[in-house]
Every structure is written in C-alpha cells, then in structure tokens.
Amino acid sequence: MKKLYFFLIMAIVALSSKAQSPIDTIPPYQKNKAIPDFKLLLTDSSWLSKKDLPQYDYTAIIYFSPECNHCQYEATEIVKKIDSLKNVLFIWASYRDFEDIKKFEYKYRLNLYPNIKVGRDPIYLIPSFYQVKFTPFVALYNNQKEFVKAWEMGVEMPELIEFIHKK
Secondary structure (H helix, E strand, O other): OOHHHHHHHHHHHHHHHHHHHOOOOOHHHOOEEEEEEEEEEEEOOEEEHHOOOOOOEEEEEEEEOOHHHHHHHHHHHHHHHHHHOOOOEEEEEEOOOOHHHHHHHHHHHHHHHHOOOEEOOOOOHHHHOOOOOOOEEEEEEOOHHHHHEEEEEEEEHHHHHHHHOOO
C-alpha cells in the first residue's frame, strides 16, 4: 500500500511540474521582429501608430523619461548629428506627464525636425514590449519595419551613424 501511495504522489508531482511553465525572460521584441502596434499621443495632440509611420531607411524607437540626464544627452547628440541621421525616423515615447514630454521636445528642439516624433504612450505598451530597464532605450528597425538592434542604455551617435551607413 505504501508503494501505491508513493507512486501516486510521484505521479502528481511529475504532472504538476509539467503543468507549470518556466518564466519567459525573453522580451517580446526579441521574439517578434516587427514594430509593436503602438499608439502615441503626439505633442501636437494628434495620434501616431505603426500604420501611420512614414517610410525611412530606419526607424528608431526611443523610450525616454523627460527628467533623465542620459535621455537629455541623447536628444542633444541626435540634434547635433541630425544631418547624418536624415534617413532615420526617431520616435521618442514616454509614459510621463504630457506637459513634461512637451517641454522636453521644445527644450531640445526636437520639434524642428520632420524625422523626429515625440509623444506619450498612454497604455505603457512600449516599455512593456521592450522590457525597458534603463532610459533611454533605443530599438532600431530597418525599412521593412523589422527589428535590427537594441541599445538598452542609449546609443552613442558615432556608433549609430556607423551602423546605419554600413548596412
């Protein structure tokens, strides 16, 4: 009888361990190579979604926080090198307060460039999709809107420029 109980307990343990799946630690962007179906409220109060994206050689999605010093540096560096980055559409997205996002855009003069869009991600889709740990987080897509590369703590402009011009 003890053997029967032992086998029943072992069978239950084996079945329950198979029913539990391990935690998936791979971010969605590494499994799904397409740009996520986001919807951003731009600073001009219009909406931008994946289907509205203009055609560029590359699309860079930058998740940022307006008060982040590294994000401020990234914005400054992009504007300095904008002439070498005209083939890249930059989408700056944040979950922060809409007014803070607007102030960031105007302070760093991002509003002056047609290849830069800045907006609020009201449903927190972008940081969830990329499992953002640090800002700025940069994800780069090619002209087919397929994932190419990510920089989890921002990208230096010489590296980005070299990357997009050698492909």
